[in-house]
Amino acid sequence: MTDTYITKTGLKERGWTEKSIIQFLGCADKEKPNPHYKKASPMKLYLVERVENIEKSIEYQTFVSSNQGRITGAKKASITKYEKLMNIISKWEIVVPIFSEEEVTAKAIQAYRDFHIFDEVQTETFGHEFLQRISVNYIRHEMSTYDEKLIQLFGKVGKQDGYDLLNEKIYESIAVAYPNLRQECYRQLYRKLEIQSQKIART
Helix, strand or coil, X not given: CCCCEEEHHHHHHCCCCHHHXXXXXXXXXXXXCCCCCCCCCCEEEEEHHHHHHHHHCHHXXXXXXXXXXXXXXXXXXXXXXXXXXXXXXXXXXXXXXCCCHHHHHHHHXXXXXXXXXXXXXXXXXXCHHHHHHHHHHHHHHHCCCHHHHHHHHCCCCCHHHHHHHHHHHHHHHHHHHCHHHHHHHHHXXXXXXXXXXXXXXXX
C-alpha cells in the first residue's frame, strides 16, 4: 500500500493551525521540491495516516475544543483573504504582444537552445507539436507578465485556486493572440487542472 501525504496547506484546510502542527506533528514526514517555485523552500509533507490518528486522540480533540473560538475567527479571516485574492486576480489583465508565427517559433527555439546549452539539441528534428509546446511556454514566460503575477501568489491564502485562475487567463490570452496555438494552450491548461484535481483526490 502506497503511503499518502498531505501538505501544510491541506492540514490547515482540515482545521489545523501552525501551533497544533508544531505541537502534535512536529517535523514533516517527507519533503519534496516546490512544483511552482524552483527557488522556494521544499514542501513539507505529512503522512495522512499519522494525521488521522492524531485527530482521533483525546489530546488533540481537547486542544481543538479549547481553541475553537480562535480557530473559527481564523477561518473567517482566511475566507476574507481568499475572496480578496480571487477578486484581485479576476481584475488582472494579461497582455500578450503579437508577432508573426515564424518569429515566435524562432524565439522559442533559441530560448530552448539557450536553456539546454550543454545538451546536444538538434532543433531541425523538432516536430510540429513540440514546436507549439515550446512556443506557448516561451510566450507565457518571456512575453507576458505571467511570472511576475505568479510571484504575487506566493504565500497567499487560496494561492492554488489563484494559480488555476491565472493559468486560465494567460492561456486564454495566448489563444486569442495566436489562434494557431489555441489547441496547445487548452491542452496545457487542462493538463494542469487535471494534475491539480489528482493532488486534491490524494489528500
